[in-house]
Amino acid sequence: FALAIKRKYHQMVAPKALQMVQESRPSWDNPMQFVLACVSYAVGLGNVWRFPYLCQMHGGGGFLIPYLIMLLVEGVPLFYMELAVGQQMRQGSIGAWTAISPYLTGVGIASVVVSLFLCVYYNVINAWAFWYLFHSFQETLPWAECPVNGNRTAFVSECEKSSPTQYFWYRETLNITSSINDTGGIQMGQALCLLLAWLVVFLCIIRGTKSTGKVVYVTSIFPYFVLIIYLIRGVTLHGAVNGLKYMFTPKLTELANPKAWVNAATQIFFSLGLGFGSLIAFASFNQPNNNFEKQAIIVSLINSGTSVFASIVTFSIYGFKATFNYEACIDRMILLLMNSFDLAEGSVTTENLSDWVTRLNATYPEQFALISPQMEFCDLESELDTAVEGTGLAFIVYSEAIKNMEVSQLWSVLYFTMLLMLGIGSMLGNVAAIITPLRDWQLLSRHLQQETLAGLVCLLCFIIGLGFTSRSGNYWFAIFNDYAVTLSLLFIVLIEILSVCYIYGLKRFEKDISVMIGHLPHWYWRVTWSIVSPLLIVGLLIFYMIDYITGGTPTYQAWDELQGRTVKKEYPPYAQAFIGILVIASMICVPLVALVTFFKRKSRRPKEGTISTIT
Amino acid sequence: MIQYLPIFKKMLQKYPGRNRERQNALVTETGDSPGMAKGMITGARGDTHDGYKVRLSIKTALGKDAYQWNEDEKFLFRATIAFAMRAYTKDESYNVSSVLICNETQRVSFWIQVKRPNTAIPVQQDLLEKAIISSRNRINSAFLLSDKTLEFVGITSTLPSPIEPSYPVWLVVFGVVIGIVTLGIIAIIVSGVLAKKRKIKEIEDGDELEKEDNIVENGIYCGVLEIKEGVNNGAFAHEDDSLTKL
Numbered sequence: 001f002a003l004a005i006k007r008k009y010h011q012m013v014a015p016k017a018l019q020m021v022q023e024s025r026p027s028w029d030n031p032m033q034f035v036l037a038c039v040s041y042a043v044g045l046g047n048v049w050r051f052p053y054l055c056q057m058h059g060g061g062g063f064l065i066p067y068l069i070m071l072l073v074e075g076v077p078l079f080y081m082e083l084a085v086g087q088q089m090r091q092g093s094i095g096a097w098t099a100i101s102p103y104l105t106g107v108g109i110a111s112v113v114v115s116l117f118l119c120v121y122y123n124v125i126n127a128w129a130f131w132y133l134f135h136s137f138q139e140t141l142p143w144a145e146c147p148v149n150g151n152r153t154a155f156v157s158e159c160e161k162s163s164p165t166q167y168f169w170y171r172e173t174l175n176i177t178s179s180i181n182d183t184g185g186i187q188m189g190q191a192l193c194l195l196l197a198w199l200v201v202f203l204c205i206i207r208g209t210k211s212t213g214k215v216v217y218v219t220s221i222f223p224y225f226v227l228i229i230y231l232i233r234g235v236t237l238h239g240a241v242n243g244l245k246y247m248f249t250p251k252l253t254e255l256a257n258p259k260a261w262v263n264a265a266t267q268i269f270f271s272l273g274l275g276f277g278s279l280i281a282f283a284s285f286n287q288p289n290n291n292f293e294k295q296a297i298i299v300s301l302i303n304s305g306t307s308v309f310a311s312i313v314t315f316s317i318y319g320f321k322a323t324f325n326y327e328a329c330i331d332r333m334i335l336l337l338m339n340s341f342d343l344a345e346g347s348v349t350t351e352n353l354s355d356w357v358t359r360l361n362a363t364y365p366e367q368f369a370l371i372s373p374q375m376e377f378c379d380l381e382s383e384l385d386t387a388v389e390g391t392g393l394a395f396i397v398y399s400e401a402i403k404n405m406e407v408s409q410l411w412s413v414l415y416f417t418m419l420l421m422l423g424i425g426s427m428l429g430n431v432a433a434i435i436t437p438l439r440d441w442q443l444l445s446r447h448l449q450q451e452t453l454a455g456l457v458c459l460l461c462f463i464i465g466l467g468f469t470s471r472s473g474n475y476w477f478a479i480f481n482d483y484a485v486t487l488s489l490l491f492i493v494l495i496e497i498l499s500v501c502y503i504y505g506l507k508r509f510e511k512d513i514s515v516m517i518g519h520l521p522h523w524y525w526r527v528t529w530s531i532v533s534p535l536l537i538v539g540l541l542i543f544y545m546i547d548y549i550t551g552g553t554p555t556y557q558a559w560d561e562l563q564g565r566t567v568k569k570e571y572p573p574y575a576q577a578f579i580g581i582l583v584i585a586s587m588i589c590v591p592l593v594a595l596v597t598f599f600k601r602k603s604r605r606p607k608e609g610t611i612s613t614i615t
Numbered sequence: 616m617i618q619y620l621p622i623f624k625k626m627l628q629k630y631p632g633r634n635r636e637r638q639n640a641l642v643t644e645t646g647d648s649p650g651m652a653k654g655m656i657t658g659a660r661g662d663t664h665d666g667y668k669v670r671l672s673i674k675t676a677l678g679k680d681a682y683q684w685n686e687d688e689k690f691l692f693r694a695t696i697a698f699a700m701r702a703y704t705k706d707e708s709y710n711v712s713s714v715l716i717c718n719e720t721q722r723v724s725f726w727i728q729v730k731r732p733n734t735a736i737p738v739q740q741d742l743l744e745k746a747i748i749s750s751r752n753r754i755n756s757a758f759l760l761s762d763k764t765l766e767f768v769g770i771t772s773t774l775p776s777p778i779e780p781s782y783p784v785w786l787v788v789f790g791v792v793i794g795i796v797t798l799g800i801i802a803i804i805v806s807g808v809l810a811k812k813r814k815i816k817e818i819e820d821g822d823e824l825e826k827e828d829n830i831v832e833n834g835i836y837c838g839v840l841e842i843k844e845g846v847n848n849g850a851f852a853h854e855d856d857s858l859t860k861l
């Protein structure tokens with residue numbers, strides 16, 4: 001009889017047990033996976049290509065001062081706050097902010113929208129990295145030499161005018177048109193690589209934390225191997241010292257420039273990936289007593305340390321490239337003088353070049369005037385001054401340096417694999433920021449399995465991303481890169497910090513944290529959360545708004561194939577309208593949803609009133 | 616820098632042929648631009664003869680093993696040009712004496728002129744050019760130089776066409792990678808579906824088996840009890856049944 005009862009019980013309980021097993025929140029296998037996931041997400045391409053550029057623009061080593069100050073005052077506190085919210089609420093961004101206040105659902109939705117924009121264009125970079133990676137498996141790297149024209153008399157003129165690496169990037173990779181108005185067709189090679197990039201991302205997120213947790217071991221640690229190898233190779237390159245000297249001699253006068261501080265604050269902000277909802281999503285899978293305070297500090301420090309480390313590597317590569325170009329320029333000038341004036345070989349050297357120039361100019365002014373259009377002024381400083389950032393640095397400058405190294409195929413493969421790891425690591429966080437809140441939404445999770453939802457999101461982003469594989473795609477990419485997330489994120493994080501401090505209540509927040517980690521947060525965090533960080537963000541917002549308003553018509557760099565270089569062009573009106581829509585689309589979610597919630601609540605209250613009078 | 620080239624070309628077109636026989640033997644045009652006129656030698660009498668300027672960069676090419684440019688080398692050069700003419704025109708009467716060298720400089724550059732055999736009439740420019748092009752390799756290797764270090768100013772060498780593989784290599788690597796990724800995705804999806812089916816089956820079977828392994832009675836598992844049909848309880852069992860014998 002007891003057995004019969006037990007049987008009945010199992011029959012009743014089992015399906016619900018299965019459902020409960022399905023509904024209990026997945027979690028990381030160990031806290032290390034969470035830390036590595038955050039590191040993998042935060043350490044991305046920006047550390048490699050944006051920070052060295054900022055360093056160079058704002059006085060080399062001196063830039064570290066505003067950078068570190070902003071890290072302490074803005075970066076770590078905001079990072080800490082996001083992890084706390086995620087771990088406390090144990091839901092994705094939409095659920096978490098709804099739990100804080102129903103009027104704040106819009107903040108979560110805005111985060112999801114911004115993450116969607118980011119996902120769509122960020123994976124295109126991975127597609128390019130794949131393209132370059134696959135093209136590294138050749139005897140001579142395709143960007144090492146110009147292709148010859150039809151009758152083999154000279155190199156293709158576009159390549160001749162620019163350089164083989166630029167030609168490979170603009171013509172053979174992007175096949176770019178001359179302005180954003182000419183769309184051109186979709187480039188098959190790019191589309192295939194984008195498909196592969198999305199398949200790889202899907203593979204990594206298909207099982208949620210189970211798969212992501214394993215992948216982040218690779219995506220977070222491998223780039224460090226490559227960076228160390230590149231560091232050793234980089235500092236032993238001929239001329240690397242010039243670049244390092246250039247970086248480390250601090251020009252402290254730059255610190256007086258407010259732009260340096262603004263750029264430092266912005267860089268910290270975006271480098272840590274605040275406001276996208278990824279950190280909330282990752283933290284929501286934590287055990288409730290996970291000590292995220294320590295982890296927040298560790299991850300932020302690792303992120304900034306990686307930026308500095310990567311810029312050491314980048315500057316040694318810069319130095320190598322600049323020295324190489326400088327010496328090639330000198331050789332060209334020596335050859336020019338020798339050929340024009342029939343001087344003996346070896347008589348003109350690097351040291352006496354300037355003497356010869358003045359002497360020849362004095363003795364044979366007429367002939368010298370003839371060749372003076374061809375004379376270049378070879379200057380190492382000006383070579384080092386050509387600061388490049390973004391895709392230009394990653395795909396043009398670095399590949400130019402790589403083609404001049406020995407065994408360039410190996411270095412190329414290593415470098416682009418590293419770019420891939422960095423990019424995919426960041427993509428995992430970006431996609432998690434979209435999928436986790438959608439999964440938490442009961443409506444969807446009841447009908448769709450986790451794998452199907454992930455697949456649908458990837459498919460949607462892939463189809464939209466195909467637009468970036470068209471011939472003018474790189475111009476649209478630049479629009480997204482410059483405008484889609486910058487202003488919106490500042491706004492979102494401002495609302496986040498203000499709502500945590502003043503709507504949820506700072507005291508309540510601190511109590512929640514003390515329950516989770518066992519002690520109240522230090523007064524330093526209190527001060528930064530309630531006063532310093534919001535003020536900083538407001539300052540940044542004002543600065544950027546003024547910049548946008550006084551900047552005039554936004555312009556972009558278009559590639560002119562006849563001249564072999566980029567020219568500045570203005571965005572056409574429809575592109576400017578699109579920029580406006582991009583910026584507003586996410587920010588408007590906050591007030592819009594708050595209004596909707598307000599009206600919903602208002603319409604509910606009179607109904608309750610009628611019921612009470614009837615009863 | 617290279618943007619200056621069109622301007623330079625325009626300027627050169629203003630000064631087509633320069634007077635080459637200057638006292639200090641310095642040639643003014645660089646001759647680097649391919650569109651440059653092939654160069655006319657203005658003789659003392661003002662006649663124009665056809666010829667080519669040759670420029671050697673021995674030290675650049677050979678470094679420490681560079682040889683000295685002397686009369687013997689000049690002789691060899693004239694012989695190779697004569698050879699080139701012979702090979703191209705199949706006329707065996709060309710000889711070293713048909714080739715003239717003049718206007719030598721320290722650069723190691725000079726002008727050559729080829730005369731028809733046993734005459735003073737210079738060979739046509741086109742013929743000379745074609746002859747040199749056809750034997751260019753032989754001329755270069757006679758001096759251990761290359762197209763870049765032994766220049767005939769005005770004769771553009773055809774660039775070696777890059778070795779293009781018959782199939783795009785990148786597609787192969789792409790195919791391999793995308794194949795592996797797709798297989799991985801399919802494997803994970805299939806294993807997920809199978810695991811789910813197994814779990815549902817387990818829970819259904821669990822109703823029947825009652826998880827008997829976990830049901831315990833008096834410290835002994837029920838399953839064991841049913842198999843053994845009871846357990847001897849030492850307190851009640853007598854080893855020797857000596858009390859009653861009925």
